[in-house]
C-alpha cells in the first residue's frame with residue numbers, strides 16, 4: 001500500500017455505489033453544525049490511531065433497524081430520514097459524509113455493550129459480498145462499538161477498518177470501547193445544550209417563538225432586507241376583551257385559547273413567515289419580502305381563519321395592525337415594530353368606538 005491517498009480516495013468510493021452513495025465534504029464554510037464534523041474527525045482519527053488501522057468511521061443509524069433517537073435528527077441536521085456515515089481515510093483532513101453500506105454497522109448495533117470484530121470479512125460468508133467488502137477500498141477488517149444514548153437507544157457505531165485482515169489487541173479493544181463512551185457523552189451534552197437553546201427561544205405555553213426569538217428574528221430579517229432592499233412587513237395581533245374571557249371562563253381556558261390562537265395564526269402563513277407570542281395576549285408576525293398589499297391580504301386571511309375556527313366557549317375577536325417598511329440606513333427595526341403596534345391600537349380603538357356607537 002504505497003499510495004494510501006490514491007487507494008482510499010473518496011472519488012473511488014463514490015463511483016462504487018451508484019444507488020445510494022452521496023458524498024460531500026463535511027467541512028463546508030458557514031455550516032451551523034460545523035462543530036460536528038470537527039468533533040467526529042477527532043474521534044475517528046483517534047480511534048484508528050489507537051487501533052493502528054488506516055480507516056475510521058462513525059455511522060449514524062436510523063429507523064431501518066428499528067432504533068430511533070432524537071440524536072439522529074440532531075446529527076443529520078434535521079434530515080431525519082437519512083442515515084449517515086462520517087469517514088476518515090489516511091492522509092485526509094476532516095471527515096467525509098456519506099451514506100454507503102450499513103450492513104456491518106447494523107449488525108454491530110445489535111450488541112450494544114460489545115466490541116464487534118471481524119478479522120477477515122472476505123472469509124465470513126455473512127459479509128463477504130457486502131458493498132464495503134467487494135468495492136474499493138475493499139474492507140477486510142472491521143471492528144466497531146455501538147454508541148448508546150442514556151435511554152438505551154443505539155445512535156450509531158464508532159468503527160475502525162482495514163483493507164487487509166487484522167485484529168485488535170485486548171488493550172486496543174478496551175480503548176475503542178472507552179472512546180465510544182466519550183463520544184456518547186459528547187453527543188449527549190451537545191444535545192442538552194441544543195435543547196436548552198431551543199427552550200430559551202420558545203414560548204412555554206403555546207410552543208411558538210417567544211419575544212426573544214422574535215427580537216432576534218426581526219433584527220436578522222431587517223439586516224437581510226437592508227441588503228436586498230425588499231419590503232418587510234409585520235403584523236401585531238391582540239385578542240379583544242381577553243381579560244373578560246379569563247374572568248368569565250377561568251385562566252386555564254384563557255391559556256387554551258392562546259394556544260389554539262397560536263395554531264390558527266400559523267395556518268394562513270407561508271413557511272418563511274414567522275409568528276411569535278409577543279407577550280400576554282399579543283402575537284407578532286414577521287412577513288419577509290412582503291409588500292403592503294400582501295400584508296393586508298394576510299391580515300384578512302387571519303381574520304377569516306379566526307372567524308371560521310371552532311372556539312370552545314365563545315367566538316373571539318382580534319385586532320390586527322399591519323405595517324410595511326423597506327429597511328434603510330435612515331431608520332432601524334424599531335420603526336417597523338412601532339408602526340405595527342400603532343396600527344393595531346388604532347384598529348382596537350376603532351373597534352371600541354364602533355361598539356359604543
Ligand SMILES: Nc1nc2c(ncn2[C@@H]2O[C@H](COP(=O)(O)OP(=O)(O)OP(=O)(O)O)[C@@H](O)[C@H]2O)c(=O)[nH]1
Nearest residue numbers: 238239240241242243244246251252254255280281
Ligand atoms: N390565561 C392567560 N391570560 C393571560 C396570559 N397572559 C396575559 N393574560 C391576561 O391577558 C389579559 C390582557 O388584558 P388586556 O391587556 O386588558 O386586554 P383585553 O382584556 O383583551 O383588552 P383589549 O385588548 O383592550 O380588548 C389580562 O387579563 C392578563 O391577565 C396567559 O398566559 N394566560
